[in-house]
Every structure is written in structure tokens, then in C-alpha cells.
């Protein structure tokens with residue numbers, strides 16, 4: 001510097017430039033070094049809202065309940081399509097179905113080329129995250145479409161740094177694992193039973209393997225140099241309702257309630273004939289609609305499978321806390337839709353009733369206020385994407401259909417910001433607002449009919465005669481105007 005000054009050079013512009021450069025570098029460096037939060041996204045398959053934390057006392061979910069005490073549990077979270085593949089498509093795309101191609105189980109596989117780099121995991125990957133998917137996050141376990149390990153097309157290419165199912169588990173293919181019976185036995189479609197209780201360890205069934213693998217990966221991620229997005233996808237309580245016997249032993253059939261109107265009376269709904277349960281599985285001792293003992297057995301088995309997956313989630317969360325990862329990680333626990341156990345005369349999902357559309361959503365981030373308080377706001381699975389970008393401090397792609405849930409996370413009393421929509425087919429759509437659910441049946445020409453449920457005095461919803469509530473129907477059906485593809 002002295003030498004330059006002796007030469008009598010005018011250093012002011014040079015110094016200013018240098019100073020500006022140094023300041024800019026420091027600022028960039030500071031931003032770059034600010035650690036982004038990691039994301040642990042735990043998906044559970046076909047779990048309805050039968051949680052102790054939501055006041056359901058006959059199902060044991062101690063680990064989910066414990067987590068909810070440290071998080072925000074949403075009591076009215078709704079998915080967009082009551083089936084595995086399209087529900088996950090809406091979540092990962094951050095959008096409601098925009099045409100019929102987003103309704104079947106192959107929705108992701110068939111449309112992903114249009115998503116560009118805007119799937120939830122790809123977006124985080126492009127923002128510096130390592131993205132991992134274990135088990136069932138997209139529709140196909142391990143992210144590979146088709147029934148086999150090899151030569152299957154990748155379901156969501158470019159989204160994950162690693163996507164896999166537990167490699168040394170005894171089931172031969174990911175599909176075998178998805179509907180797995182004990183110790184590697186695959187489902188024999190139409191023949192295998194609806195439930196199974198094998199007297200063995202948690203690894204008798206696939207979710208025990210998923211939990212063990214998830215814990216191993218969390219241990220590795222402790223040393224990660226970049227933030228990570230880790231999707232852990234469990235398979236239960238999806239059919240078959242299979243779990244180690246010790247989880248069945250926690251239940252007494254006499255404690256399992258069977259609603260009067262679901263079993264003793266003919267089905268009030270003609271939506272479907274519970275085909276997934278009655279046709280994909282066999283050895284039914286009777287029709288659960290009329291056979292009360294079988295109805296109790298199925299409900300007990302679903303509860304046992306729920307308690308089993310609850311225990312696997314608990315193992316992962318225990319390890320997560322033990323490793324200190326909770327200090328800088330956002331955790332989301334989500335189920336892709338609910339499941340009717342006789343409600344509305346249905347044993348299964350695949351309907352637009354409350355029981356199929358409502359599922360657990362629990363979110364925690366470090367330092368959150370008022371953990372343990374439940375939000376009763378109406379929220380949708382499409383809200384998860386913008387919530388995660390918001391909490392992680394990265395940009396959000398334009399055109400997502402959901403809203404960040406940060407307001408409800410910061411204050412559980414913040415109300416809903418929009419209705420929840422759900423889709424079954426182009427002609428069957430539903431809207432849920434605070435007090436009502438309306439289901440609309442239509443074809444290309446006209447409205448064929450409505451189903452209306454009133455939640456003002458009954459949280460399960462009371463079926464009402466639409467003809468007696470013309471003003472409510474008019475107000476609710478106006479909401480469908482925001483869905484232009486339905487009326488084209």
C-alpha cells in the first residue's frame with residue numbers, strides 16, 4: 001500500500017472497489033454458511049385420524065401422541081384424492097389435480113415430465129439439498145414403477161440422490177414388500193387374508209426394516225456437509241393389516257367399538273363395494289357389513305397395524321433425537337389419506353367421505369411456539385410444499401395451489417384460509433368448509449346430485465337432505481368455480 005501511495009496513484013476508486021468486493025464476499029459467505037434446516041418427512045400409508053392425540057382412546061399410538069406434544073397436530077388435514085398414488089402426486093407437485101391424469105395411481109409416472117424441476121424433492125435438490133427416499137414416498141416403493149426390481153421406469157426421475165427400499169429384506173420385489181406378509185411372503189391377489197399376526201420381531205414385516213434402515217441413514221447424515229431432505233415411507237396400516245402378534249395382543253376385541261349404523265344396517269352409501277378389501281384379499285369369514293365379529297376383527301387388526309407402525313416411527317424419532325438432529329430439522333409426519341372401517345358402509349378408501357379424505361398431519365420445527373396445541377384449521381396436503389420452502393427459507397415455485405402453514409404453526413388458533421377440495425373422478429368432487437362438506441356428482445351435461453354433511457354439532461358429520469338446504473348448496477357449489485377443468 002505504501003509503495004502505491006508513493007507513486008501518487010489515486011487509490012480511492014480502487015479501494016472502494018476492493019472494499020465493496022470484500023463486503024460482498026463476506027455477505028455471500030455469511031448467507032452461504034447459514035445452515036439450512038434439514039427435513040425429515042415421514043409418510044404413513046392409509047392411516048386415518050384414529051390417534052390417541054385426537055381423543056381416540058381405543059387405538060394405541062403412544063409415539064405419534066408423544067411427538068404431537070412437541071409439534072403442531074392438524075386435526076382437519078385433508079388430502080386431494082383418496083388413493084395412494086394421486087394423493088402423493090398432489091403433495092409432491094403442490095397442486096390439486098388439474099385434469100383426470102392426476103387421479104389414478106400412476107399419476108406421478110404418467111405426468112412427471114410436465115413437472116419440470118418443480119417436484120418437491122427436486123426443488124430442494126436444486127437448492128442444495130441432498131434428497132433421499134426410503135420405502136414408499138411416491139406411489140411405487142423405492143420409486144420404481146412396475147412389479148420388479150429391474151428394468152422398471154423411475155417414477156420421478158431427477159428428484160432423488162438416492163431412492164430405495166431396504167435391500168436385504170426377504171421380500172423379492174418392492175411390490176411384494178408393499179403388500180408383504182411375514183418373512184418375505186408376497187400377497188396372492190384375491191387369496192391372501194386381510195390380516196395376519198406373526199409371532200416374531202418387528203422385522204417380520206417390512207416396516208421394521210424401513211425403521212432400521214432409516215436409523216442407519218440418520219447416523220450417516222449426522223456428518224453431511226449439505227442440508228438434507230429425507231423421506232421415510234412406511235407401509236402400514238395399509239392392507240393387509242399385518243403386524244407382529246405382540247401388537248395384536250395389546251387389544252381385546254370387546255374393547256373395539258363397531259358403530260351401530262355401519263354393521264347392523266345396510267350400507268347407506270353405494271359409493272363402492274369395498275373392492276380393494278373384498279376382491280384383492282380372500283378368506284373372508286363373512287361380509288363385515290353384516291358380520292359383527294369379522295368387523296371387530298378387521299378393526300382390531302387395523303388398530304394393531306397402526307400401533308406397529310407407530311412403534312417404528314417412534315424408533316426413528318428416538319434415534320433422531322438421540323443423534324441431536326432435532327436441533328436443525330423440520331419434521332413432517334403425514335398419511336396419504338384415511339380409511340373407512342365401516343363408515344358410510346365402506347371398508348376402504350376410494351370415496352369422498354370425511355373418513356377417507358382426512359388424515360394425520362403433524363409438523364415440528366426447532367423453536368416453534370406453543371407446541372402440543374392442536375390446530376383445527378382446515379388445511380390440505382398441497383399446503384405442505386409451500387410450508388417447507390417457507391420454513392427452510394428457500395424460494396417457492398410459482399403457481400403452487402397451497403398456502404404456507406406458518407401462520408397456523410406460529411399460532412394454532414389462526415383459522416383456515418381456504419376450503420379443502422377433493423377429487424375422485426372428473427364428475428365426483430367435494431368441498432369442505434368449516435361446518436359443511438358437499439359432494440357433487442355430475443356428468444358432462446348436468447349435475448346429477450349432491451351429498452351434504454353437517455359438522456356443526458357432530459365432528460363425524462351428519463348426512464343431511466340436500467333438498468332441505470338450498471342456500472347451503474348454492475354457497476358451497478360456488479366454490480367449485482375455481483376448478484375450471486371440471487366444467488369444461
Ligand SMILES: [Ca+2]
Pocket residue numbers: 045046083084238336337
Ligand atoms: Ca395410501
